[in-house]
Amino acid sequence: MFRPEGPSLRELTVQALSSVERGYDLLAPKFDHTPFRTPDAVLDSVAAALARSGPYDQGLDLCCGTGAGMEVLARVCRRGVTGVDFSAGMLDVARDRAWPSAPPVSWVRADARALPFAPAFDLVVSFGAFGHFLPGELPRLFTQVRSVLRSGGRFVFPVLAPPRPTSAAYWMLLGFDAAMRVRNALWRPPFVMYYRAFRLGEVRRELERAGFRLDLAALPEFGRRDDGSARVRLVTARVAE
Secondary structure, rough: OOOOOOOOOHHHHHHHHHOHHHHOOOOOHHHHHHHOOHHHHHHHHHHHHHHHHEEEEEEEEEEOOOOOOHHHHHHHHEEEEEEEEOOOHHHHHOOOOOOOOOOOOOOOEEOOOOOOOOOEEEEEOOOOHHHHHHHHHHHHHHHHHHHOOOOOOOEEEEEEOOOOOOOOOHHHHHHHHHHHHHHHHHHOOOOOOOOOOHHHHHHHHHHHHOOOEEEEEEEEEHHOOOOOOEEEEEEEEEEEE
């Protein structure tokens, strides 16, 4: 699962016993060599879908980490792209990446639940970050995203179909979430990361309550499951014009 350049078991243990912010500060130099980074296949598929609906002017990567999603925005935004994250270490790594001169790239350290922006963006994306938010935090998170989008703006993110109970992945994720709940019951500060807490039905309801209109589309590059459902969907939440 981890490349040789990735973190050791000891480093992962130290990270897991830290706060979310401190944990990612520690992990940042080796984050891109872990399975936690969104795969390039997903990033490329989302970029292709956005290219079909774009171009856009200003883009924001919510919880940008080391900047993988910023590369998606740079392909489809003309005037500027901004990455926001609360980990200084992740932002330091992101800044050190090689970026094209256009569109302009900027970085902001902030909490996604208290975004320091006016409604200046046409597109907000996020990749692999929602497990860090408890279900009760979604209304505030989505309201914040809504507040930084211009009229007609879009909030876009991919969602993987949940593994079936008969699969090894299902039990692995169930075990991981159970271990995190035990860890957070016994250790402070908490480290919020739950793979099974971000459920599409609840997400749809909260996005609609925040004032979005939703579209779901299959990302065709990933095919369909035996029952015909999409393996990966793209959620597009639009602000009414």
